[in-house]
Amino acid sequence: MHTNPVIIIKSPREIEQLKRSNTIVAEVFRELRKMVVPGMTTQELDRTAEEMILSKGAIPAFKGYRNYPATLCVSINEEVVHGIPGPRKLREGDIVSIDVGVNLNGYFGDAAITLPIGEVDQGAKRLLEVTEKALHIGIETARVGNRLHDISHAIQKWVEGKGFSVVREFVGHGIGKNLHEEPQVPNFGSPGQGPRLEKGMVFALEPMVNEGSYEVKILSDGWTVVTADGKRSAHFEHTIAITEGKAEILSTL
Numbered sequence: 185m186h187t188n189p190v191i192i193i194k195s196p197r198e199i200e201q202l203k204r205s206n207t208i209v210a211e212v213f214r215e216l217r218k219m220v221v222p223g224m225t226t227q228e229l230d231r232t233a234e235e236m237i238l239s240k241g242a243i244p245a246f247k248g249y250r251n252y253p254a255t256l257c258v259s260i261n262e263e264v265v266h267g268i269p270g271p272r273k274l275r276e277g278d279i280v281s282i283d284v285g286v287n288l289n290g291y292f293g294d295a296a297i298t299l300p301i302g303e304v305d306q307g308a309k310r311l312l313e314v315t316e317k318a319l320h321i322g323i324e325t326a327r328v329g330n331r332l333h334d335i336s337h338a339i340q341k342w343v344e345g346k347g348f349s350v351v352r353e354f355v356g357h358g359i360g361k362n363l364h365e366e367p368q369v370p371n372f373g374s375p376g377q378g379p380r381l382e383k384g385m386v387f388a389l390e391p392m393v394n395e396g397s398y399e400v401k402i403l404s405d406g407w408t409v410v411t412a413d414g415k416r417s418a419h420f421e422h423t424i425a426i427t428e429g430k431a432e433i434l435s436t437l
């Protein structure tokens with residue numbers, strides 16, 4: 185039994201600050217999307233992202249967080265999240281999840297996308313489409329009057345209806361003056377449960393969707409999360425603010 189999480193409500197001017205931070209995240213993705221080609225290394229992506237963030241007067245939010253060593257998380261194929269950039273080269277047919285966090289003036293931005301490298305197979309295309317749509321179904325459900333786990337349930341129902349599974353061990357989160365705040369936002373759950381959504385709440389929704397079973401394990405580097413069955417996984421994330429009507433996506437241009 186746990187007590188209710190304290191969810192910090194953000195003022196309109198704080199949401200403006202969060203939007204500025206998340207806009208930098210979106211700008212990084214615009215750049216990385218243009219860059220990714222077979223043969224490039226994941227550390228080249230990391231370097232570009234870091235330089236861009238610093239040039240805008242912001243700080244990479246993941247670097248140094250619990251000793252995480254890089255600006256991006258780059259997770260390829262069966263890697264789910266938290267892959268550490270390095271000398272590995274992207275290959276035609278890979279799917280690559282890229283996660284970026286930014287701290288601008290103490291306000292955090294966080295988002296992720298999964299990109300196909302060159303031509304990918306039909307299964308990969310479907311996995312990416314279903315995962316991105318899962319995020320948007322979550323956003324659509326994130327409305328005043330609904331409860332937190334209505335979001336979780338909507339994502340789970342969509343994903344499982346398509347024959348995929350949702351990762352249980354990693355979840356979305358509140359975000360604001362910290363990268364991770366209450367509440368946890370699972371991608372699975374029962375409708376009608378959890379706190380009521382209120383204007384001014386800000387969440388990072390981040391479905392992680394596996395082709396096979398939902399079980400994951402962590403590699404010996406202490407970070408990289410991979411599927412237990414070796415099948416592929418995709419990840420899309422946006423930071424959103426609850427308003428009247430449809431939630432506002434902050435991590436977009």
Ligand code: MF3
Nearest residue numbers: 245246249252257266283294
């Ligand atoms: N988007 C992820 C999260 O919210 C990325 C965290 S990576 C870490 O947890 F390095 F910062 F841990």
Ligand code: CO
Nearest residue numbers: 294388390421
């Ligand atoms: Co996140």
